[in-house]
Amino acid sequence: MLRWCWPFMSRSVTGTNRGQEMALLIWPSLILVAGYGYMVTFSPGQTGWYPGYALALLLGGFWGVHLVLRVTRHGGDEYFLPIAATLTSLGLIFLFRLDPGLAYRQIIWTVMGLLVLIVITAGFRDYQRLEQYPYFFLSLGLFFLIITVLLGTRIGGAKSWLTLGSFRMQPVEAVKVLMVMYLAGYLSDRRELLLQGAGRLSWGPLLAAVALAVFLLVLQRDLGSAMILLITFLAMLYLATGKLRFCMAGGALFSLGAVIAYMIFPYLRTRIAVWINPWADYNGAGYQVVQALITLGSGGIIGTGLGLGYSQVIPAVATDFIFATMGEEMGLMGSLGIILLYLLFALRGFCAALRAPEEQGVLLAGGLTVLCTFQALIIMAGVCKLLPLTGVTLPFVSYGGSSLIISYLLLALLLNVSAAGREAGL
Amino acid sequence: MKTGVRNLALATGVFFVILTVYLTYIQVVAGEKLYLTSLNPRLRQVEQQVARGTIYDRAGRVLARTMGEPGEFRRQYPFGPATAHVVGYVSGRFGSSGLEAGRDGDLLGLTGWQGMVNKSMRLLGQVPRGNNLHLTLDADLQTLAVNLLAGRRGAAVALDPRTGAVLLLASSPSFDPNRLEEEWNRINSPGAASPLLNRAIQGLYPPGSTMKLITATAALEADPGILQRDFYCPGYLEVQGWKLTCPRPHGHLNFQEAMMYSCNVTFATLALEAGAEKFKETAAMYGFDKPLKFDLPVAGSRLPDRLDDGSLAEASIGQGAVLATPLEMAAVTAAIAGKGILMQPYLIEKVTAADGRSLWEAVPRPLQVVTSARIAEEIKEAMVATVNGGTATAVNLAGIQVAAKTGSAQNPGGETHAWLVAFAPAQDPRIAVAVVVENAGAGGAVAAPLAREILAAALRR
Numbered sequence: 074m075l076r077w078c079w080p081f082m083s084r085s086v087t088g089t090n091r092g093q094e095m096a097l098l099i100w101p102s103l104i105l106v107a108g109y110g111y112m113v114t115f116s117p118g119q120t121g122w123y124p125g126y127a128l129a130l131l132l133g134g135f136w137g138v139h140l141v142l143r144v145t146r147h148g149g150d151e152y153f154l155p156i157a158a159t160l161t162s163l164g165l166i167f168l169f170r171l172d173p174g175l176a177y178r179q180i181i182w183t184v185m186g187l188l189v190l191i192v193i194t195a196g197f198r199d200y201q202r203l204e205q206y207p208y209f210f211l212s213l214g215l216f217f218l219i220i221t222v223l224l225g226t227r228i229g230g231a232k233s234w235l236t237l238g239s240f241r242m243q244p245v246e247a248v249k250v251l252m253v254m255y256l257a258g259y260l261s262d263r264r265e266l267l268l269q270g271a272g273r274l275s276w277g278p279l280l281a282a283v284a285l286a287v288f289l290l291v292l293q294r295d296l297g298s299a300m301i302l303l304i305t306f307l308a309m310l311y312l313a314t315g316k317l318r319f320c321m322a323g324g325a326l327f328s329l330g331a332v333i334a335y336m337i338f339p340y341l342r343t344r345i346a347v348w349i350n351p352w353a354d355y356n357g358a359g360y361q362v363v364q365a366l367i368t369l370g371s372g373g374i375i376g377t378g379l380g381l382g383y384s385q386v387i388p389a390v391a392t393d394f395i396f397a398t399m400g401e402e403m404g405l406m407g408s409l410g411i412i413l414l415y416l417l418f419a420l421r422g423f424c425a426a427l428r429a430p431e432e433q434g435v436l437l438a439g440g441l442t443v444l445c446t447f448q449a450l451i452i453m454a455g456v457c458k459l460l461p462l463t464g465v466t467l468p469f470v471s472y473g474g475s476s477l478i479i480s481y482l483l484l485a486l487l488l489n490v491s492a493a494g495r496e497a498g499l
Numbered sequence: 500m501k502t503g504v505r506n507l508a509l510a511t512g513v514f515f516v517i518l519t520v521y522l523t524y525i526q527v528v529a530g531e532k533l534y535l536t537s538l539n540p541r542l543r544q545v546e547q548q549v550a551r552g553t554i555y556d557r558a559g560r561v562l563a564r565t566m567g568e569p570g571e572f573r574r575q576y577p578f579g580p581a582t583a584h585v586v587g588y589v590s591g592r593f594g595s596s597g598l599e600a601g602r603d604g605d606l607l608g609l610t611g612w613q614g615m616v617n618k619s620m621r622l623l624g625q626v627p628r629g630n631n632l633h634l635t636l637d638a639d640l641q642t643l644a645v646n647l648l649a650g651r652r653g654a655a656v657a658l659d660p661r662t663g664a665v666l667l668l669a670s671s672p673s674f675d676p677n678r679l680e681e682e683w684n685r686i687n688s689p690g691a692a693s694p695l696l697n698r699a700i701q702g703l704y705p706p707g708s709t710m711k712l713i714t715a716t717a718a719l720e721a722d723p724g725i726l727q728r729d730f731y732c733p734g735y736l737e738v739q740g741w742k743l744t745c746p747r748p749h750g751h752l753n754f755q756e757a758m759m760y761s762c763n764v765t766f767a768t769l770a771l772e773a774g775a776e777k778f779k780e781t782a783a784m785y786g787f788d789k790p791l792k793f794d795l796p797v798a799g800s801r802l803p804d805r806l807d808d809g810s811l812a813e814a815s816i817g818q819g820a821v822l823a824t825p826l827e828m829a830a831v832t833a834a835i836a837g838k839g840i841l842m843q844p845y846l847i848e849k850v851t852a853a854d855g856r857s858l859w860e861a862v863p864r865p866l867q868v869v870t871s872a873r874i875a876e877e878i879k880e881a882m883v884a885t886v887n888g889g890t891a892t893a894v895n896l897a898g899i900q901v902a903a904k905t906g907s908a909q910n911p912g913g914e915t916h917a918w919l920v921a922f923a924p925a926q927d928p929r930i931a932v933a934v935v936v937e938n939a940g941a942g943g944a945v946a947a948p949l950a951r952e953i954l955a956a957a958l959r960r
Contacts, residue, residue: 312503355538363538369525370533371541383541405526409519416515423508427501435500439507450514459521 090151091143097155098139101162105131108166111379127180131162134187141191142488148495149194149488152421156414157469157484161477163411164470167398170380171391175472182474186481193485200489204433207258211282214251217244218289225293232293245290245298246466246479249448250486252286252302253309253440260313261432268314291334296341297455297463301448303327308443309436312426348461361388365397365456369408376404391472393464396456411470412453419446425487428494438490441483535609537600543591545607547572548621550853552606552629554586554598556638557666557848562586563599569626574599580673581642584697585634585795585846588676593683596695598632598846601795605630605850613852628853635664635848635861643956644669647949653917653936654698654825655953660833660922660931662863663842666957667932668826670698700797703822704935707908707942708761709918710817712831712878715758717781718769719874725769726754726877732764739809743767743816758881759889761905763816770815775806778815784869785831785841787823794846800827818909829933832920834867835882836902836928839875841867883925891919893947896955900925903950905942914938919946923954930957 105128112124135158142149161183169176197203221244226234233245256279260267263275283306290299307323335341343358351359351366368384371377382401387394400408422442429435445468452471455462466476468483525533534541547570554563562582567573574589576582587597595603604610608617608629617627644655648671657667674686674694686694696702718725734748749762757765770778782802783789791797800823803810813819826844834841843866850859869875882902885891891903902925906918917939922931932950939945 308507312500312507315500315503366525367533367536367539367541369522370530371539372526373530373534374527383544386540400522400526405523408522408526412515412519412522416512419511419515420508423504423511426504432500435504439504443507443511446511447514450511450518454518454521457518457522457525459518 091139094139094142094151094154097152098135098158101135101155101158102132104159104162104166108162108169111166112169115380127177130180130184131165134184138187138190141195145195147194147198147488148492150421150425150491150495152417153484153488153491156418156421157481160411160414160469163399164395164467164472166379167395167402167470168391168472170402171385171395171398175391178474179472179477182477185474186478189478190481190485190488193482194488198489198492200437200486200493201431201433203254204258204261204437207255207262210251210258211255214248214255215282215285215289217248217251218286218293221245222289222292233295233298243473243475245293245295246473246475248286249298249302249305249444250441250479250483252283253305253437253444254486255282256306256309257433257436257440260309261436264313264432268316287330294340295464296344297448297451297465300463301444301451301465304447305440305444309440312436312439313432344461344463348458351458361394362458362462365394366458368397369400369457372401372404372408374405376400376402376407378402389464392466393452393462393471394456395471396453396467399470400457415446415449415453418442421491422446422487425491425494429490430493434490434493438487441487445480445483531604531610531614535604537595537603542603542607542609545609545621546589546591548626549607549617550626550628551589552608552631552853554606554632554634556582556634556636556641557664558637559633560638562634562636562638574676576676578638578642579675579677581645581669582636582638583673583676584670584699585636585641585668586676588679590679593679597697597795598634602632602847605632608853630853630858631851633848633851634846635659635666636668636846637666637957640667640953640957641669644949644953645671645673647952648936651936651939652692652698653934653939654702655932655934655949656699656825656829657930657932657953657957658829658833658842658844660836660842660928663833663844663866664848664861664863665826665844665846666930667953668697668699668846670696670702697795698935699825700793700795701824702935703798703800703824704916704918704937705819705821705908705910706817706823706828707906707916707918708763708817709828709831709904709906709920709933709942710815710821710823711758711761711766712835712882712904712920713782713785713787714766714770714773714778714815715754715878715881716785716835716870716874717773717778718766719877720781720870721773721777723874729753730757730762730765730768732757732762734764736764736767736812738767738771738812739807741809741812743812754877755881755884758878758904759885761885761890767812767815770811771808775811778811779806781870784867785834786827786867791827791830791844793826793844797826798824800824817906825933825935828918828920828935829931832904832922832933833928833931834869835875835878836922836931837875838872839868839870840865841869879925882921886921890943891921891947893943894919894921894951894954896923896951896958899923899954899958901951901954902928903947905947907941907943910938912938914940915942917942917945919943919950921950921954923958930954932957 109124109128225232226236228234234241266275287299307320311320347359351362355363364387379402384398384401426435426438452465452467454460466473468480551565563576563586565572566575587599589595589599606629620627655669672694732749734745736743745763787800803820814821845861851857879902886901886903890905894901894903901923903921907915917936919942920933922928934946934950936945
């Protein structure tokens with residue numbers, strides 16, 4: 074275990090090094106200060122926020138969370154907050170560069186996300202208590218999905234938005250976390266039963282719940298989320314049972330489902346055709362991917378520099394395609410840096426899972442880590458045409474209130490699990 | 500359970516490695532190519548910050564140059580419609596085409612090391628100069644060919660069979676790249692016969708009897724004995740219940756006479772004897788059914804996927820589903836002129852920096868050994884006979900022996916497409932030419948006089 078976490082181990086094995094967290098928070102702070110400089114230099118006449126306020130709010134937010142964690146003697150992993158803060162800060166700078174209005178709103182979302190983080194880490198530290206009601210989470214998640222299917226608004230390709238007056242949200246972000254919480258509770262509870270032959274009664278509700286959720290997501294045409302949910306489910310099933318064959322069977326079923334969906338839904342065929350050769354229809358269906366590839370290629374190794382790119386021609390650049398902007402303006406160095414940050418996040422997440430004192434913790438931390446990491450991987454791979462494009466957000470970075478707040482909620486849960494592990498004295 | 504977590508972490512790591520490698524490929528290895536795509540809007544931005552390089556013809560005449568001050572650069576095309584398809588145009592409103600689109604990287608100085616230097620110059624507010632292109636094209640021949648084709652739809656291509664250098668690549672109707680703003684509506688109106696289309700490389704036509712050069716090669720390779728054979732043409736040939744006809748019964752004739760009078764029956768018989776396999780293989784050697792690398796995008800010339808006897812008989816005389824570009828048929832002719840060796844066609848002779856320094860020079864190289872010198876010689880003899888007493892007498896030049904083959908390709912659009920492929924002088928070929936005029940009638944009557952003018956002008960110097 075030590076070997077696994079080697080480069081990112083805190084110096085003291087027991088207890089958490091909040092001093093390390095403080096030192097690491099300097100980096101996102103520097104990024105924010107640089108962003109402040111950019112704001113002041115390039116939009117002096119802009120009405121809107123005073124750059125100073127934005128900077129103070131964000132610095133106050135991140136350092137405030139650090140202080141709260143310190144004061145409440147939270148034992149959570151000290152790398153999570155700096156990683157998330159770095160990603161959010163970079164995201165904000167690029168959002169500002171693309172559309173200052175979005176950046177201002179995203180600052181509010183960030184502050185709200187940090188508040189959620191504080192509430193969860195301070196008030197609901199005992200995640201095991203949360204895990205006692207798996208069916209509550211499942212019902213809530215399915216409720217959200219059904220209501221989206223029935224009353225949702227279609228924006229872009231997917232019908233995944235709920236509109237309340239002038240307020241819009243994407244419940245699917247919450248659904249994914251709710252499903253992980255349900256699975257963590259259910260799987261840890263029924264683990265033994267699932268492994269035994271007599272566990273047929275335990276498999277039924279599990280498969281039915283996941284299948285229903287995935288079906289509802291496909292119905293909304295939110296294929297990215299459906300795929301992420303399936304991957305997370307298979308990963309958690311593997312963690313709970315330790316049997317690869319369940320995952321193989323699941324993967325086979327998934328492939329079968331994918332083939333059937335490919336034959337039924339014309340929009341899916343278009344997606345695949347675009348993935349195989351976006352250049353065939355470079356002004357129509359392939360436009361987004363072609364322009365994203367050109368954007369990434371134009372960045373080269375060192376990039377054009379902040380604000381000197383031309384990625385604004387890509388539709389949905391502030392949400393799904395923000396990685397392309399980063400790749401162009403920071404170059405390969407920057408885009409690999411972003412990838413490395415997610416890799417660090419994944420490693421810390423898996424470390425938290427390894428150290429969790431009991432099964433629920435392992436499943437919850439593992440599931441949440443897979444959820445967040447694979448969402449990032451799938452959209453980054455989609456943007457550079459390694460995988461077919463599915464519109465999901467880049468966690469902590471893309472514009473979007475629902476996505477950002479839920480990302481910080483997820484982070485809070487991971488912090489809590491890792492704290493439980495440390496407190497158990499490992 | 501802990502093992503599970505570790506394995507999961509490993510699997511995630513593998514995904515990260517794959518993404519990293521792939522992203523490195525996209526941003527570094529493929530990066531420059533992606534950047535230089537004509538679909539990249541960044542290039543239009545660079546356009547006003549860089550003095551685009553000049554494009555010259557083989558004699559140093561200017562085909563395209565940039566005038567005006569930075570920020571108000573205008574592009575000028577002294578030869579106008581004559582070189583419009585090859586040189587193309589670049590316009591903020593209408594995009595870009597031709598070499599102007601395909602060679603953005605050179606013309607704007609965006610490639611490699613120079614690209615980095617120019618980029619920093621632009622950041623400092625200076626105006627770098629792009630590189631110049633020197634083409635193999637002959638502007639006089641271009642003008643002549645476009646004038647000859649005026650009012651008709653068609654194309655003319657000429658190659659130097661010794662090197663593969665493209666001397667002529669004309670398409671009609673054409674347009675004036677200097678007056679795009681005024682002409683755009685007319686150019687794109689349905690009645691204008693698509694002036695933007697470069698028929699010489701993007702036009703796919705049934706090659707008609709010019710295909711018999713390929714059929715002859717396949718037949719001679721399969722059985723050299725056919726040179727001594729006596730053929731009989733009753734005016735038709737029945738294949739699988741389908742009747743292939745000649746305009747008139749040719750009666751008894753030998754190989755050379757079959758070529759002279761373009762006897763369909765004899766060539767279909769020869770193709771059937773050689774077999775579909777051999778026929779396809781020979782056509783592939785000449786460049787059919789595979790992408791031709793060229794400085795401009797070329798449509799792929801092709802045969803039907805499966806050839807049964809009926810479609811083989813059709814294909815042997817260039818009918819049915821056989822389609823070829825004028826450039827491809829010029830290449831076929833050049834290969835015969837080159838004693839069986841097909842040279843890689845090329846259009847750009849060299850690239851020079853703004854100060855005249857040579858940055859890159861073309862090296863002529865063989866693309867394919869198509870057939871033996873002996874067989875090429877036999878086909879040439881038959882082509883010479885065709886000019887001296889066969890269907891192609893109209894291409895005859897005083898004092899210079901020409902070798903040629905006509906074609907009159909039937910098509911759904913009405914009258915036959917008139918084809919003529921030729922090279923001259925027959926004993927030491929310096930130019931190979933292919934001319935096609937759409938729906939204009941017989942090749943020997945319509946295309947041959949045009950080819951004759953082009954050959955005469957090219958060989959006069």
